[in-house]
Amino acid sequence: MDLVHALRGPDHRLLPAGGSKTGAAGSHPASRPGKNHQKRPAGAVGTGRKVIHVQIYSPGSHCRRPAAKTSPAADHQQQNLQAAEEERAKRVDALVDELAKRYRDNQISAAAAGDGWTTDRAVSLVFMEVKNSGVSSTEADYILGRVAEKLMNLGRFQVVERQVLDKLMAELKLSSSALADPATALKLGKVLSARVIATGSMVREKRNWLVSLRFIETETTAIKASLSTMMTGTEMAEIADQLAGKVAEKLRHTYPLQAKISSVDGEKAVINIGSQSGVVKGMRFNVLDERDIPLGQVTVTAVGKTESRIQAGKDAVPLVKGMRLREVQ
Template structure:
């Protein structure tokens, strides 16, 4: 009996060691949104208010510093200026939530950095606000000193980069799926078997079997009770669009891709809505990142456009 117990104990020990050495299988690495950042010109106040270019200089210097501080995707200055012109907006004082959302949709930015520069007593102050475009949450960062305001940007950049590295996920929106968006819209949007045709042309500069944006939109429509048809002649509504994904380099240990998707909603020949979305996503491969960026863009557009069909 003692011999049998010793054998069983030995077997149990070996089995336990094998389990410990062979951990449970891990889920496949998922893609994640890249914290894309748009740095807006700072508001120059107080004694330096006459210097209209100071706030713009602070933003440009901060952008350069952040590019060397960490793994951040920055909206290019020329693109940001173009979008601001398109929206007929001044780059300072963007406090309106709707304006922030629109700027984020068009540039792909998930975090806006804005702020002010002023002098008080013997010191200059450069104060930044890191704003989550979709969450509305704000993180602060500031630098002060008796040197010129532009000389304080390096110190400010270190503090901003620290906040982004440690807490950027607090500013980022939660990832959406077709089911989560369907749950969000189900109270107001009812498919009731209405027929919808979906066609989204996609280009990701690499072979792809299935159209990610189109597939995600179809899943959402079916979840909401619409009937997705293959012949556009049978449909009451049509979603027609075009998506393009490009390589955005490396983010941490992942490949990243930026996708831009334009989508039009028709009822017969009448166009009901037209919108566009930009998303940057990182994943274990470029193809996965590109397809997920297109899928996320599709869901964001659908979330805004589908209430027109309620």
């Protein structure tokens, strides 16, 4: 509230301007009722011979300050954002209902059909149980959420939203401790169509952060990779960005992009993966023989959604349709 402050004496009466706290009642001329004394109007405060009207703003008051006006365009934008958020919430709820049914009915997603070599989709990942020490749950969620965002911005990783996982567990009445059970974690990962689940720990001691993660394949239940990294900093965003870079590097080495040549035009060719799998212009691939021995390198010159164009290097062997390629590490 905006208040006009006045000096009060021991008896809680308002003192006149320049008056003494120890003066007796009526000791000041202005405090002596005279013959022509007039009753002060409500809301007035006496200070000497003058009358000051005090206006107080309070909730519910008739003199409440008017709300700041917004433009029609801003109101329309806010309404659109609210509608989009409500629509997204509905989609998440519908997805959770479907996933919960699949979990209860044991309808586990099978691996996508392919040729056994080509990386025809982004690697899907879900962060399951990451225990924390010296880090609050809110801080840990923020860091992992930012890591997920950074990974997805690379275009070659898909990360299951934590909100979906939390809602699914609530729907299935599973506590967070249930994720410590490998069988439960793997089953949830498969239901969520995640190729990899990440579990581990996050420990903070002052400025030092130690993060240890294990990356487990849902299809084979094998630990495909592990990461243990020490970072220093006070800003959570900085720690999250460092961790995202280290996780991305580990996953790149663990799951390099693989492709096949689908058509050839001299030293140029087309391969059967594109941006949908994480290919970017300038990326280099090794051309492999039957024993996975590199025969030379090619460079991506143009990228489509499901295919890319490549150019053979000077040391590359003649390109042939069906040749296998693997991303250069």
